[in-house]
Amino acid sequence: MNLSIKIFIALVLSVVVGLIAGEPALSFINWWIAPIGTIFINLIKMMIVPVVFFSLVVGMTSLGDTKKLGRIGAKTVCLYLLTTAVAILIGFGIAGIVSPGTGLDLTSNAAVKVKEAPSLMQVLVAMIPANPIDAMAKAQILPVIVFSLFVGIGIVQVGGERAQLLIKFFDAAAEVTYKIIGIVMQFAPIGVFALLLPVVAKNGPAVLLPLMSVIGCVAVGCVIHAIVVYSSLARVWGGHTPMEFFRGMSEAMMIAFTTCSSAAALPINMKNCQEKLGVSREVSSFVLPLGATINMDGTALYMGVCSLFVANVFGVDLTMGQMLMIILTGTLASIGTAGVPGAGLIMLAMVLQTAGLPLEGLALVAGIDRVLDMFRTCLNITGDGAVTIVMDQEEKKYDSNVAGAEA
Template identity: 55%
Template sequence: MQETTLTPSRSGFWSDLALWKKILVGMILGVLVGAVMGPDAEMLKPIGTLFINAIKMLIVPLVFCSLVVGVTSMQDTRKMGRIGLKSVVLYLGTTAVAITIGLGLATILTPGAGLNMSPAETAAVAKEAPTLVQTLLNMIPKNPINALAAGNILQIIVFALGLGIALTLCGEKAEPAIKVFESLAEGMYKLTELVMKLAPYGVFGLMAWVAGKYGLEILLPLAKVIAAAYIGCLIHVVVFYSGLISTVGRLSPVRYLKGLVNPAAVAFTTTSSSGTLPATIKAAREEMGVSKGISSFVLPLGATINMDGTALYQGVCALFIAQAFGIDLSMADYLLIIMTSTLASIGTAGVPGAGLIMLSLVLTTVGLPLEGLAIVAGIDRILDMARTSVNVCGDLMVSVLVGKSENELDEDIYNGIEPAPAKELA
């Protein structure tokens, strides 16, 4: 008599939905509930906060372990330097293009024209931004344990890179330590998978809160700013990123756009490129075929220094503030904005609200009134959603191009080709 094993049925409408579809449902329901409840929707914010806290729990150990494993898996320090150089050049180059797009759209749409504001009409909300020299000096942690505890991502990256290089140079003596980091990294990937199952519910809570708090009343007066930022973000991803994938990588841009749906949705709602890192790594490996070594090195690096969406937002907002206060900018000012935003992106944390600090640095550099930040702050959350999504899409694009250039991109996975089934023996 044959034994039968019973397995619980998991079929059902909700369980059969792909993660991105669940997230989309959560977003739509959140907006509807927030619109109906109004300010009372803030009572749903803890659901989103719970999800964000779970994501934040992953960031430091995931970045640290992923980078150490990524560096040690290369074995060749020259290869690591080559990949790092390619990544940084691509990240900074695309950032310069992004802010140029933002400036161009703000020039065409003139969102601040006709406001005729004066500095005395608003209150300054700027915080003192660190200088480039301070940012460079602060990259080296005086105490790595403090950097890990404080979640200073830039310092963590520097320490992880240094430790990874040292372990690689140690050879066989370092193999036990490398295996420990590999085991920890695998544990973090599994924990990430579990946390991501909470995404649709967290997204629902966050979107309900945003819709209830801001509503159409606060969006309408600044509709041009929002439109310019969102149009710019779409152009940058759909035209520029896809164009690079097609021309430089010789890959299908459609497959790239399909693969970024999940991480872009998470980035849109959490407004944290660092917090979206678990979803970004998962998409890079499983949807786009980027190798473990490349994704573990390029993506955590991009979560810190790639701020394309933030740079584009700064281009729009800087010109909006100049127009609102009736200040004419010269071509030299435009170039200064591009250069400052590109360099400042290196030290900007990938967390919600970091763009306002970076914007204050840009405004100060070109002599625009910092009082303008008070205007932008009201819709910063709405803009933050779009710019964070672009940051994450850029991280994925660079990982694909670097992986292709290093022959560490599985094009069968990228193109969605299923492995051929094994032939049955007669």
């Protein structure tokens, strides 16, 4: 049986068993089953830094040209930011039709602790690690990416026999990380079941019933964005049919949906893009880790929906200027926001503050944030895969054009 089917069956079983068991069995589930899910998450997290570091160095040395790196990097960032802006517009469109929160009299005095979103300069400073080993120990992906790029550039600049020795070492190390990921993924169905069961058992139908309109808007918006935007990118520029694309992405999408972490899904996403979608290692090793850090289309769509929801609940009519500000802030805020569970609330707090909406609205969204996080994270990593396919095809065309011109 295909692994993605096993994961889906585990997901369905966790919902059924969780609803049947309910809160009376919560103590047993938390004591004996939930730790298994934590072990699975730890196994995935164990591989995040190694796969990013080794793969990016391999990707850099494979490119073999700093000009090529700049060309790919500029195109990738522009495409990521463009799809993020489109995602916010789709969120606005869906929420504008459904009008979630209209007529609700919801008040909450519960304080939601949200870390202050970093400024642009703080993000830029944090990108350069004072101690790369410390950044790796803390799994700070953006500084690790920057350090990896410098190591790759250094190896390319050294050249010769010494460079070949290092290239072979990093290439072998990257292969080892992929093999370990393959072993870990065999336990994915068990991990998915153990992760979701406590959530369903604790909340029961209440995890979905309240504020169903918001959940529905985010879910429908994510599906529309994936089908219309991503499958179009994969088909028109990437040369893959929508069925081929989603089949190749299915395992990574399931992991992202379950763990709510773009970073956790990164190793599986990298493996699947190379093995199932035929993306070259040199492109995927650079574009995917970058996407896991700055590409937050699902989170952007979620911000569009939740902004309108908060505005409706508190009776605020958003002006066109406020909507444009939400689009601009949400797009730029995606850069540097960690690909970890709950990071969307940080971005939402920034957007609400920028648009002049009540921050008390965070307390309303926080109650269903875990469910929303599943959909938006799944969309985030799907976008990473779509952009990677496009960039791979672009580089192949560029190389063939250059070869033709030289001939």
